[in-house]
Amino acid sequence: MNRLLAADIKFGSAITNPGGYQAAGSDVGDYTASAENLLSNVLGVLTIVAGLSFMIYFLIGGLTWITAGGKSDKVEAAKDMMTNGAIGIIVVVISYSIVWIIGEALGIPILEPGSLINAKTFKF
Numbered sequence: 001m002n003r004l005l006a007a008d009i010k011f012g013s014a015i016t017n018p019g020g021y022q023a024a025g026s027d028v029g030d031y032t033a034s035a036e037n038l039l040s041n042v043l044g045v046l047t048i049v050a051g052l053s054f055m056i057y058f059l060i061g062g063l064t065w066i067t068a069g070g071k072s073d074k075v076e077a078a079k080d081m082m083t084n085g086a087i088g089i090i091v092v093v094i095s096y097s098i099v100w101i102i103g104e105a106l107g108i109p110i111l112e113p114g115s116l117i118n119a120k121t122f123k124f
Helices: 028-066 072-106 113-117
Strands: none
Touching (some): 028 072
């Protein structure tokens, strides 16, 4: 059985048949792709979380209103929940739009973090 130790590999050399693993530092582009994927996924997840939070908060407000039984304090609380949910999603959409407009005006792809990380494609 042949053992492959990290000390046996020259830095930056390719590994043949590594069993699914690659040498650390073998390709700098892999690190850029990982950071790009991470930032893109974080932006996507935060956007999805904001949308789901709005829907859940709005639905809970609607259900509270339906089950209020005519009590004015519960109806007002439900209206406030629905209003706050709508304001929250509006803030998310407007902030996303403002960041996009600023990026377009400055020529910086802010919403595409991969091109900001990759020095080959991003230039001032």
